[in-house]
Amino acid sequence: MTVNRPVDWHLLVSQLLNGLQLGLLLFLLASGLTLIFGIMNFINLSHGAFYMVGAFVCATVVQATGSLLTGIVLSLASLLVIGAAVEWLIARKLYQNDHLDHVLVTFGLILVFDTLAHIIWGPAGMVIPLPEILNGQVRVGSFVIPSYRLVIIGNGLMVGVALYILITRSRLGMLIRAGASDRDMVTALGVNIDRLYLVVFAIGAAMAGFAGLLIAPITEASIGMGNEIIIIAFVVVITGGIGSVQGAFYSALIIGILDTLGRSYLDDFLGLFLSNQAAETAAPALSAMMVYILMATILVFRPQGLFSPSGLRK
Amino acid sequence: MFKFLENLPARVYLAVTALLAVAPLLVTLGSQPFYLDLLTRILILAIAAVSLNLIIGFGGMISLGHAAFIGIGAYCVGIPAHYDIFNGFIHLGLAISCSAAFALITGAISLRTHGLYFIMITLAFAQMLYFTFVSLDEYGADDGLIIYQRSDFNGLLNLENPTTLYYTVLVTLLGLLYLMHRLVHARFGRVIIGCKHNEKRMQALGFDTYRYKLTCYVISGTICGIAGFFLGNFTNFISPEMMDWTHSGELIFMIVIGGTAGIFGPVVGTAFFLLLEEMLSGLTQYWQLIFGLVLILLVVFGKGGVHGLLVWADTRQTAQAQPENDS
Numbered sequence: 001m002t003v004n005r006p007v008d009w010h011l012l013v014s015q016l017l018n019g020l021q022l023g024l025l026l027f028l029l030a031s032g033l034t035l036i037f038g039i040m041n042f043i044n045l046s047h048g049a050f051y052m053v054g055a056f057v058c059a060t061v062v063q064a065t066g067s068l069l070t071g072i073v074l075s076l077a078s079l080l081v082i083g084a085a086v087e088w089l090i091a092r093k094l095y096q097n098d099h100l101d102h103v104l105v106t107f108g109l110i111l112v113f114d115t116l117a118h119i120i121w122g123p124a125g126m127v128i129p130l131p132e133i134l135n136g137q138v139r140v141g142s143f144v145i146p147s148y149r150l151v152i153i154g155n156g157l158m159v160g161v162a163l164y165i166l167i168t169r170s171r172l173g174m175l176i177r178a179g180a181s182d183r184d185m186v187t188a189l190g191v192n193i194d195r196l197y198l199v200v201f202a203i204g205a206a207m208a209g210f211a212g213l214l215i216a217p218i219t220e221a222s223i224g225m226g227n228e229i230i231i232i233a234f235v236v237v238i239t240g241g242i243g244s245v246q247g248a249f250y251s252a253l254i255i256g257i258l259d260t261l262g263r264s265y266l267d268d269f270l271g272l273f274l275s276n277q278a279a280e281t282a283a284p285a286l287s288a289m290m291v292y293i294l295m296a297t298i299l300v301f302r303p304q305g306l307f308s309p310s311g312l313r314k
Numbered sequence: 315m316f317k318f319l320e321n322l323p324a325r326v327y328l329a330v331t332a333l334l335a336v337a338p339l340l341v342t343l344g345s346q347p348f349y350l351d352l353l354t355r356i357l358i359l360a361i362a363a364v365s366l367n368l369i370i371g372f373g374g375m376i377s378l379g380h381a382a383f384i385g386i387g388a389y390c391v392g393i394p395a396h397y398d399i400f401n402g403f404i405h406l407g408l409a410i411s412c413s414a415a416f417a418l419i420t421g422a423i424s425l426r427t428h429g430l431y432f433i434m435i436t437l438a439f440a441q442m443l444y445f446t447f448v449s450l451d452e453y454g455a456d457d458g459l460i461i462y463q464r465s466d467f468n469g470l471l472n473l474e475n476p477t478t479l480y481y482t483v484l485v486t487l488l489g490l491l492y493l494m495h496r497l498v499h500a501r502f503g504r505v506i507i508g509c510k511h512n513e514k515r516m517q518a519l520g521f522d523t524y525r526y527k528l529t530c531y532v533i534s535g536t537i538c539g540i541a542g543f544f545l546g547n548f549t550n551f552i553s554p555e556m557m558d559w560t561h562s563g564e565l566i567f568m569i570v571i572g573g574t575a576g577i578f579g580p581v582v583g584t585a586f587f588l589l590l591e592e593m594l595s596g597l598t599q600y601w602q603l604i605f606g607l608v609l610i611l612l613v614v615f616g617k618g619g620v621h622g623l624l625v626w627a628d629t630r631q632t633a634q635a636q637p638e639n640d641s
Contacts, residue, residue: 037430045563093614099429100376104570105613107563111606119600231441231559234434242430281452288445292438296423299435303426 013143015264016257021149023256024156028211029233030240030248031163032204038180038243040095040197045106046086047208047233048226049113054079054209055221056117059126068131075213076206083205087198095197110227117223125222128213152214159207160249167245176200180243232259235295241305251306255291262287322628323621327578330585334484338477350476352592356585357483358544363568363580364490365537370566371574372498373530374510375425376433378562379440383535385557386413387542389447392459392552402465402473406543413539414532416443421531425524437559447554458553465547473547483544487581490537494577497533506530567609573621582620 029051036044054075062071086109094101130148138147167173175196178186187193212226219225236255240247267283274282298306334353341350362384369375390409394400420439424432448456464473473479497503505526508516516523546552564587572583590608594601 041430043430043433090610090614097613099433100370100566100570100574101613103376103378103433103563103566105610107560107567108606108609108613110560110563111602111609115600115603115606119603227560231437235438238431238434238438284449284451285446288449289442292442295435295438299423299427299431303431305431 010143011264014145015260017145017149017153019257019260020253021152021156021256022260023253024153024160025211025215026229026233026236026256027160027249027252028156028207028214029229030236030252031160031245032207033233034237034240034243034245034248035176035180035200036204037237039176039183039200040091041183042091042095043099043102043106044091044204045103045230046109046113047204048228048230049110050079050083050205050208051212051226051229052117052221052223053082053113054206054212055128055216055225056121056126057209058213059128059216059221060121062128063126068128068134071128072210072213075209079206079209080202083202084198086205087201091201092194092197114223114227121221121223123223125220126216127220128217130217134217148217155210155214159210163207163245164249172196172199232291235291239295239298239305241308244305244307247305247307255294258294259287259291262290266290322631323576323578323624326624327582330578330582331488338480342477347476350480352588354476354480354483354548356588357480357487358541358548359565359568359588360581360584361483361487361490361544362538362541363565363572363584364487364494364577365534365541366565367569367574367577367580368494368497368537369531369534370569371579372503372510373506373527375527375531376566377424377436377531377534378433378559378566379420379436379438380535380538380565381557381559381561382440382443383413383417383538384542384545384561385443385447385552385554386416387539387544388546388549388552388556389453389542390539391465391543391546392461393453395461395463396453396459400463400466402467402471405465406540409539409543410536413542414536417532417535418528421528421535425527425531437562440557440559440562444554444557444559447557454553456554458551458555461546461550461552464550465543479544479548483548486540486544491577491581498577502526502529567605571612571620573623575625576621579621586620 029047032050033044033047036042036047057078058071058075060071061074062068065071090105090109094105134148134151136147138145138150165173167176175186175191178191179193179196179200183193186196208226212221232255236248236252239255240249240251263284266287267279270279270283270286273279302308334357337353338350341347341353362380365383366377366380369377387409390412391405394405394408399405420436424435424439427435447453453459464479467473471478471482473482498507505516505521505523508519508521509523509527513523542556545556568583568587569580570583571586572579572581574580591601591605594604598604
């Protein structure tokens with residue numbers, strides 16, 4: 001029955017766009033994570049909290065002022081400050097410590113951020129109302145695409161390109177790359193490594209916040225919204241190779257698209273080999289595991305991930 | 315013969331154990347059955363914490379996915395019970411073999427990596443299991459399953475009786491602590507501790523460290539699966555939420571409060587964690603904020619947890635008693 005079903009191009013295109021959207025959001029989260037991991041050798045579990053704070057701050061400002069742009073600017077600014085504060089007050093003291101300390105401190109930060117969000121914004125979620133122009137649909141031939149989806153994809157790609165230029169073409173980027181492959185050497189060459197760490201942490205936090213405020217008009221801002229997506233962002237970081245922004249980009253897209261397509265097409269695909277009923281039972285479980293299976297497979301052959309920056313200590 | 319009683323941590327831990335042994339009596343006298351529940355919960359999670367401490371405290375393998383084993387153990391009670399199989403030997407056997415198998419497969423892959431990668435991979439595997447159970451509609455998906463009858467050991471043990479359940483868990487925990495003591499003082503334990511400090515050196519000495527670490531990981535996962543078996547029986551309810559990674563984080567929190575350097579530390583840490591949670595959550599709905607702050611301060615300022623504190627107090631006391639040895 002499922003085998004001979006004609007391909008529904010509209011569905012496929014819309015799922016591919018969904019996958020691209022998820023992939024780019026993951027990239028925004030993972031690129032900050034991978035830099036913090038790679039350069040400072042610091043595990044930041046609370047990166048998801050930045051994602052949540054970004055969404056909440058933007059929602060509050062938009063609801064108060066009615067201007068989306070003000071919301072975005074203030075949200076990014078507040079995350080730069082929060083990110084810098086976390087680095088300055090807490091993370092900085094622990095770079096030399098065991099990873100166990102990083103896990104604990106950032107786990108504590110999650111509890112603090114989540115509860116503070118609960119105190120400030122209450123237990124219910126918050127919506128970000130979109131201006132008319134972003135809330136419509138775009139027609140391309142016979143395809144109808146929600147315009148906000150294109151906004152997310154466009155913004156994600158834009159940040160990706162900006163980050164690429166920053167990292168490959170600017171002096172700051174050169175220092176970041178150098179820091180990721182040999183920290184001691186960078187320090188020895190007279191670079192103020194503390195300031196570099198502060199900047200990277202703040203930028204990472206801002207990018208996570210940007211991802212949060214981008215998705216909030218669709219899912220609304222809610223407490224703990226970052227705790228789930230952050231795990232997939234970790235998977236992206238590991239598969240891409242810790243410290244590699246390029247790796248994070250490719251693996252984010254692969255994982256975003258694989259996850260989305262798996263959820264919609266795996267039962268059809270399994271239907272080719274199994275009975276329909278078996279396929280329908282197995283598909284949801286298998287599609288939930290697929291991303292992790294991909295990660296495990298890649299790690300069996302390349303424990304350092306797809307694009308590990310050379311010289312990076314484990 | 316009682317030479318070990320000369321040091322302070324040992325005396326404190328012995329006192330705690332004695333207190334736990336008579337606790338049901340005190341609870342019954344005070345007619346506060348609620349506290350027996352709390353104590354049972356502490357003991358069950360203490361089993362999980364002790365098992366986690368074997369790999370974190372002694373092996374230096376920081377796993378952020380240990381809650382998955384609790385979930386496996388609990389589902390090994392819930393799924394057979396769903397099909398009206400209540401035989402405890404089957405439940406326990408399944409819990410042990412399934413958690414050992416999961417530990418073997420994920421451990422074999424995870425242990426190919428180190429440091430950051432290991433932490434995130436264990437986390438990812440646990441989430442994989444979490445989402446798998448969330449998508450299994452047959453077993454209640456997100457909502458989980460209610461277990462209508464506790465594991466039945468052919469009349470050997472009546473787990474429906476809260477006091478019997480309490481003592482079963484207590485005896486298991488004490489047996490486990492003895493096993494840990496023997497394990498970390500045996501050659502196997504020495505190799506594991508050696509790997510934590512310098513794995514390359516252990517390899518140079520001719521040890522196949524990968525095998526030792528994998529064995530250690532499987533032992534730890536299996537024991538944690540047993541904790542899950544008890545937890546499923548205790549709560550009469552299972553859901554994927556038990557495997558959520560925040561619970562793995564809490565387990566790490568427990569062993570760090572207690573101190574990772576000793577065998578008994580995790581037990582004290584678990585008790586501290588659950589009692590504090592009980593107290594604070596009665597006080598304010600925002601208790602997690604205080605928890606988070608305690609955790610941050612503990613890491614930034616305090617070292618070694620309760621065990622570290624006791625050892626410190628002990629050395630200070632000894633030093634005061636024998637000032638001439640100070641120079």
